[in-house]
Amino acid sequence: MLSRLSPRLLSSSPRLLSSSIRTLVNVTYPSPSVAVLELDRPPVNSLSLEMATSITSHIKQIESDPQIRSLILTSSNPKIFSAGLDITEMSRPSKTRLSTFWRSIQSLFLTLYSTRLSTISCITGHSPAGGCLLSMSCDYRVMSRNPKLGIGLNETRLGIAAPFWLKDLFVKTVGYREAELGLSRGKLYSPEEALKIGLVDEIVDGEVYDVAVERAEEYAEIPEKGIVATKRMCRGELVRDLEGKIEEDVGWFTDFILEEGTQKGIEGYLKSLSKK
Numbered sequence: 001m002l003s004r005l006s007p008r009l010l011s012s013s014p015r016l017l018s019s020s021i022r023t024l025v026n027v028t029y030p031s032p033s034v035a036v037l038e039l040d041r042p043p044v045n046s047l048s049l050e051m052a053t054s055i056t057s058h059i060k061q062i063e064s065d066p067q068i069r070s071l072i073l074t075s076s077n078p079k080i081f082s083a084g085l086d087i088t089e090m091s092r093p094s095k096t097r098l099s100t101f102w103r104s105i106q107s108l109f110l111t112l113y114s115t116r117l118s119t120i121s122c123i124t125g126h127s128p129a130g131g132c133l134l135s136m137s138c139d140y141r142v143m144s145r146n147p148k149l150g151i152g153l154n155e156t157r158l159g160i161a162a163p164f165w166l167k168d169l170f171v172k173t174v175g176y177r178e179a180e181l182g183l184s185r186g187k188l189y190s191p192e193e194a195l196k197i198g199l200v201d202e203i204v205d206g207e208v209y210d211v212a213v214e215r216a217e218e219y220a221e222i223p224e225k226g227i228v229a230t231k232r233m234c235r236g237e238l239v240r241d242l243e244g245k246i247e248e249d250v251g252w253f254t255d256f257i258l259e260e261g262t263q264k265g266i267e268g269y270l271k272s273l274s275k276k
């Protein structure tokens with residue numbers, strides 16, 4: 001029923017939907033050419049299989065409306081953009097669920113990174129690991145100036161490594177040496193530090209959402225043909241690299257996660273999170 005509605009009517013607020021069909025995101029339209037996709041999976045917007053699948057299918061629905069030119073990705077939680085992958089998906093999982101989960105993450109990345117829409121990440125809160133992946137997949141990133149916030153790839157801190165395509169995305173964003181340092185140290189950057197290395201494009205003292213809408217409208221004024229061709233030129237290589245290695249990447253991920261040593265690391269990390 002829901003999928004037959006026009007994307008414009010698809011404001012999937014939890015207030016309107018029963019929990020059984022909750023879509024984990026809210027979609028709104030601040031202007032005729034701009035859509036906002038708000039992550040809404042309390043407590044920390046972590047990316048479970050269902051969450052990743054929902055975001056991907058909403059991006060595709062929004063994309064199918066030719067009037068919409070820009071998409072803002074943001075969070076219903078003012079303190080947390082996204083805590084990244086749902087770590088519980090990687091803790092003692094079945095191999096089948098784990099590979100389906102990883103496919104949903106690959107698909108979310110490919111969809112967001114190569115969409116015809118101009119994408120603005122509106123980062124009001126923490127954005128570690130998979131949260132940083134979502135932000136880096138967008139065309140432009142605005143972040144609140146709050147020095148307590150962190151953005152970056154902290155996988156090594158969990159005893160895991162970023163997959164090759166996330167490493168490549170990071171290298172493309174911040175350059176080789178900074179990426180190597182940031183990845184191996186599992187560094188989370190403050191907004192000021194992130195701005196300095198090009199991990200975010202702008203930091204905002206006041207209402208970051210208003211700035212994101214302004215930028216989305218600016219992008220929407222640029223002729224679509226030029227912007228889509230440019231995006232394809234800049235991003236095509238990484239998209240093709242991953243598309244050509246989907247199965248290999250699923251194999252690496254499942255083997256790596258299912259190793260006993262990795263499982264112990266994940267268990268310990270989960271404990272440390274819930275003890276806080």
Ligand SMILES: CCCCC/C=C\C/C=C\CC/C=C/CC(=O)SCCNC(=O)CCNC(=O)[C@H](O)C(C)(C)COP(=O)(O)OP(=O)(O)OC[C@H]1O[C@@H](n2cnc3c(N)ncnc32)[C@H](O)[C@@H]1OP(=O)(O)O
Nearest residue numbers: 046083084085086087126129130160161163252253273274
């Ligand atoms: C050479 C071969 C290479 C092969 C490579 C192949 C494959 C690659 C292998 C692996 C790649 C996998 C990539 C992973 C990327 C990821 O995204 S991993 C996730 C990383 N995320 C984090 O580390 C963030 C952890 N969370 C936090 O730091 C904090 O929660 C926060 C976001 C800063 C918020 O803090 P706050 O104090 O507000 O909240 P709490 O910490 O109290 O959390 C509330 C609640 O939520 C639970 N939780 C937090 N984060 C997650 C999460 N990511 N997943 C699941 N659950 C999470 C937390 O445990 C609390 O739960 P509660 O105690 O039950 O209330």
